[in-house]
Amino acid sequence: MQENDQTPHSSIQDEESFRSAVVDFLEENCKQIGKSESGLDDDPERVKECKSFQKELFKAGLAALSYSKEYGGGGLTKKHQELFDEIARDWRLPNGPLYISHGMCLPMLDQYGTDEQKNTFMKDCISGEKIWCQLFSEPGAGSDVASLSTRASRDGDEWVISGQKVWTSGAHYADLGMVVARTDPSLPKHKGLSMFIVDFTDPTVEVKPLKQISGGSGFNEVFFNETRISSNRLLGDLNQGWNLAVSMLMFERVSIGAGGGSLTADRTPALIELAKTLDKNSDPCIRQMLSDLWIREKIRRFIGQRVRDSAAAGLVPGPEGSIAKLNGSLLARLFRNASMEIVGTSGQAWKIGDDDAEKWAIGCLAASGVSIAGGTDEVQRNIIGERVLGLPKEPDPFKGASWDSVPRN
Ligand SMILES: Cc1cc2nc3c(=O)[nH]c(=O)nc-3n(C[C@H](O)[C@H](O)[C@H](O)COP(=O)(O)OP(=O)(O)OC[C@H]3O[C@@H](n4cnc5c(N)ncnc54)[C@H](O)[C@@H]3O)c2cc1C
Structure with missing residues (x-):
């Protein structure tokens, strides 16, 4: 393994000592903290648990391993991070509420932040002291996110943000958010957007949780009621928000499809255990499903490896992020079908307090969201x-038209 001058712990530079440092840490911290596999990430207890776990990880120099030490990272290499992730697959890390902070917002800060923004925000993001959310989707702009209406208008040294976002994961426990807003409506829809960093403790930011089928409230409506932010909270260049949004979405797709999130991690071993416990492992249909899943999980690892290798080579994720994401979402549904086949009705209706049944049911209900x-x-x-097959672009009758000249609801 390559050595890195910025390494904070010279003893963990080489692979063997790094591996044992990680295993020691996980053994010490995950058994106690990671016990609760069931439950939802929006549970305040889980958020607390996540923050204290991340604090320990940070103190051990094992958080955000490949990020610069100057900004609170481990100062190691992407290879170290890969090795950490590989080892950590055998543990339940209670860090679900940091999924967006670290999977999407941190790489964006690192790639597009000014030195001042990196100094102000990265360390607290890495240590889990502050949690971030991302705000793209609106009631009238989901798949066609470039048509969004939230406005950011310049007023002296400040930006004033007004509008509504929706489906904002984790906004109810987030301290900060990355918000895409329209800064120039006279430009075509992809050209007049910018990205901003917004403080969620500002009273003009109103967060309203949405109740989900799974019983939790993982995402929210967020209203910006003339929220004023300083001009140094613009992330990247003015009116270049679409490029940033595309980068961020690709980080998200890579995270979902290849990063091993709770709904897309390798879970066949847990299902095999479940089938054994319920005496269903000799059922020929279930055996077929389990073998199929296991093979597909191996393929997912290869896709993930390819994506991570190109990121390690310094490339911004391209359409391979879409391949990873699509594969991850197909896998999540196959897993759901297999787990429901094994657990039967208790996967849909379970006794209060039956954490095990609740875990499978929540996994089932949440799979479609992937x-x-x-x-x-x-x-x-x-x-x-x-982008991969070279097929023609979708027709757009308003291509090149200014955003404010296009009819919308
Ligand atoms: C679990 C979860 C977490 C989320 N977290 C966040 C978050 O943190 N921040 C955030 O900003 N958003 C978040 N979202 C929102 C998500 O990005 C949007 O739901 C998604 O982009 C789709 O938009 P929409 O729901 O408005 O559906 P629509 O865009 O209205 O799509 C409706 C249907 O039409 C299809 N469709 C639309 N356009 C096309 C097309 N051109 N070609 C073919 N089919 C098309 C879609 O595939 C879909 O089936 C989250 C969503 C989920 C499920």
Whole structure:
């Protein structure tokens, strides 16, 4: 493994000592903290648990391993992070509420932030002290997110943001958000957007949780009621927000499809255990399903490896992020079908307090969301069609027209 001058712990530079440092840490911290596999990430107890776990990880120099030490990272290499992730697959890390902060917002800060923004925000993001959310979707702009209406108008040294977002995961426990807003309505829809960093403790930011079928409230409506932010909270260049949004969505797709999130991690071993416990492992149909899933999980690893290798080579994720995401969402549905086949009715109706049954039911109910979050399966197929297969772009009768001249609801 390559050494890195910025390494904070010279003893964990080489692979063997790094591996044992990670295993020691996980053994010490995950058994106690990671016990609760069931439950939802929006549960305040889970958020607290996540923050204290991340604090320990940060103190051990094992958080955000490949990010610069100057900004609170581990100062190691992407290879170290890969090794960490590989080892960590055998543990339940209670860090679900940091999924967006670290999967999407952190790489954006690192790539597009000014030195001042990196100094102000990265360390607290890495240590889990502050949690971030991302705000793209609106009631009138989901798949066609470039048509969004939230406005940011300049007033002296400040930006004033007004509008509504929806489906904002984790906004109810987030401290900060990355918001895409329209800064120039006279430009075509993709050209007049910018991205901003907004403080969620500002009283003009109103967060209203949405109740989901799974019983939790993982996402929210967010209203910006003339929220004033300083001009140094613009992320990237003015009116270049679409490029940033595309980068961020690709980080998200890679995270969902290849990053091993709770609904897309390798879960066949847990299902095999479940089938054994319920005495269903000799059922020929269940055996077929389990073998099929296991093979597909191996394929997902290869896709993930390819995506991570190109990121390690310094490339911004391209359409391979869409391939990873689409594959991850198909896998989540196959897993759902297999787990429901094994657990039967207790996967849909369970006794209060039966944490095990609740875990499978929540996994089942949440699986469909994977094919919508970060761009739907259809949108990923459109991207693959255009950018990988060279098929013609979708027709757009308003191509090149200014956003404010296009009719909308
Ligand atoms: C679990 C989860 C978490 C989320 N978290 C966030 C978040 O943190 N922040 C955020 O901003 N958003 C978030 N979202 C919102 C998500 O990005 C949107 O739901 C998604 O982009 C789809 O938009 P929509 O719901 O408005 O559906 P629509 O865009 O209205 O799509 C409706 C249907 O039409 C299809 N469709 C639309 N356009 C096309 C096309 N051109 N070709 C073919 N089919 C098409 C879609 O595939 C879909 O089936 C989250 C969603 C989920 C499920």
